[in-house]
Structures are given as C-alpha cells and as structure tokens.
Amino acid sequence: MFAVIKTGGKQYRVATGDEIRVEKLEGQAGDTLDMGDVLMLGGEEGVTVGAPTVEGAQVIGEVLVTDRDRKIIVFKKRRRQNYRRTKGHRQWGTTVRIAEIVAPGSKAKTKLKTTTAAPVVEDAKTEAPKAKAAPKKAEAKKAAPKKEAAPKKEAAAPAANDDLTQLTGVGPALAKKLNEAGVTSFAQVAAWTEADMEALGVTAKAEKGDWIAAAKALAAK
Numbered sequence: 001m002f003a004v005i006k007t008g009g010k011q012y013r014v015a016t017g018d019e020i021r022v023e024k025l026e027g028q029a030g031d032t033l034d035m036g037d038v039l040m041l042g043g044e045e046g047v048t049v050g051a052p053t054v055e056g057a058q059v060i061g062e063v064l065v066t067d068r069d070r071k072i073i074v075f076k077k078r079r080r081q082n083y084r085r086t087k088g089h090r091q092w093g094t095t096v097r098i099a100e101i102v103a104p105g106s107k108a109k110t111k112l113k114t115t116t117a118a119p120v121v122e123d124a125k126t127e128a129p130k131a132k133a134a135p136k137k138a139e140a141k142k143a144a145p146k147k148e149a150a151p152k153k154e155a156a157a158p159a160a161n162d163d164l165t166q167l168t169g170v171g172p173a174l175a176k177k178l179n180e181a182g183v184t185s186f187a188q189v190a191a192w193t194e195a196d197m198e199a200l201g202v203t204a205k206a207e208k209g210d211w212i213a214a215a216k217a218l219a220a221k
Contacts (some may be wrong), residue, residue, distance in 0.1 A: 001043035003101050005059050007036040008119040014059065014098045023119045024092040027063045031113040032099060035059040038083075041103060048104075056104030060112065061096035069093050162186045166218060168209035188214035 002015045004007040008023025014035075027033050041048040043134040048054055076085040102108045161184045162176040181200055183189060189211055197203040206212065 001041065001101050001103070003038050003042070003057065003059050003202045005035050005038055011039065014101075016098055016101055018098045019095060019161060020066065020098070021069075021093050021095050023094070023120060024066060025063065025094040025096070027066075027094075027113070029063055029065055031063045032060055033063065033112060035061045035096070035098075041101070043103075054104060057142055058102040058108060059098065060100045060102065060110045064095040064097055066092070066094045119191040162218070164189070167211045167214055169205045170209070170211075174205075178202075186215040186219035190219055 002013060004013050006012075007025070010022070012020050012022065012031075014020060027034065037050075039050050039053060040061055041054050041057055042169075048057075068181045069092075071088045071090050071202055074085075074087045074089060077083065100108060100110045140149050161179070164178055164183070164186075165172060167189070170178075177201070178184075183200070192206070192212055194203070197206050202211075
C-alpha cells in the first residue's frame with residue numbers, strides 16, 4: 001500500500017518503511033507522529049483519491065533525526081553597480097521513517113507519542129499583547145464635566161444714527177446697507193476689527209478709505 005501525504009506545503013508519495021526528509025517537525029528522535037493530510041491511498045483494492053483528503057486514513061511516521069541540511073550559497077549581483085552579496089543558508093529538516101499506513105475504518109497498531117506533525121516556523125515572532133483600546137471620544141465627552149456657560153453680556157444701548165456718507169467711499173446705498181446690518185454710528189465703525197469688516201464684506205473699501213481712523217476722528221467731535 002502507498003499513500004500521498006502533504007506536510008510542510010509539499011506532497012510526498014510514501015510506503016511503509018520509506019525514509020523521507022520533510023520540513024522541520026515538532027518532536028524528538030524516536031517519537032511517532034501523525035504525518036498530516038492523506039491526499040490519496042493506493043493498494044491491491046484500487047486507488048482512493050481524497051476530496052481533498054481521505055477521511056479516516058492516517059500515515060504514521062517515526063522521527064529519526066532533526067538537523068540542518070547542507071549549506072547553499074546565495075549570490076546576488078547587479079551589473080555595472082559594483083553590487084555583490086554572498087550569503088549561506090542551511091535549512092532545517094526532519095528525516096522520518098514511515099512506520100504504518102492506516103486505511104479508513106482500520107485501527108493503527110503504532111502508538112503515537114505526539115499527536116500531529118506540525119511544521120515548525122523558525123524565528124516566529126510572538127505577538128505582543130494588544131493594548132487596551134482607548135475610550136471612544138463620545139464616552140470621553142460624556143465623562144468630562146460640562147463647563148458652566150459664561151454669563152451673556154448685556155445688550156448695549158442703541159447708538160445714535162450718524163451720517164456714514166462722511167466716510168470716504170461710502171455712498172447712500174452703502175450707508176443704507178450698513179444701517180440695515182446694524183452699523184449706525186461712527187463709534188461702531190471705530191471699534192471694528194478685521195473679522196467685522198470681513199463679515200460685512202467691506203474690508204477693501206475700509207482699508208482704502210481708512211474708515212476706522214476717520215470714524216474715530218468724527219466720533220470725537
């Protein structure tokens with residue numbers, strides 16, 4: 001009887017008594033272990049192909065030795081770049097003797113010392129514990145005490161209406177527009193800021209006619 005097994009990302013055709021070298025497996029010399037997925041079985045009764053594996057089939061192997069293979073040389077070169085790199089590599093592997101092939105419905109005669117033959121990933125980095133998630137912004141806002149609202153300023157008394165057309169560049173139409181926006185006196189114009197002028201859309205005209213300085217002079221009369 002023969003079987004096709006898959007371990008370490010490769011497939012092997014094996015029979016009882018065969019010795020094969022596979023990717024490094026967990027286990028020490030003398031351990032018997034399950035070789036993994038059985039993709040196909042063949043014998044006197046015919047061939048059974050798995051879909052993708054043969055359910056109930058098992059291949060048991062005995063670990064002979066785990067060591068590193070012969071060194072291979074990895075050489076890299078880039079033409080006309082003065083670049084050359086030479087490195088050596090020795091791949092870990094396990095030599096296994098196939099002890100028994102168990103057909104579906106049969107019981108294994110060989111006792112397992114390790115449950116599965118899982119390939120070992122070299123230099124695997126352990127995952128660092130995940131940090132606790134920071135509280136959501138919404139929860140943080142709920143937890144934070146609410147600030148007391150500042151007392152509202154008392155509304156100033158309405159100023160007397162001044163003739164805004166005395167300012168350079170202010171005609172009757174613009175004066176009417178300013179009055180509708182609540183600007184009715186020179187004192188208000190004298191107290192303007194850049195934000196106030198931008199809100200009214202008169203920044204360019206106010207700077208050109210120097211309205212703030214002129215309003216201060218007119219308000220002082």
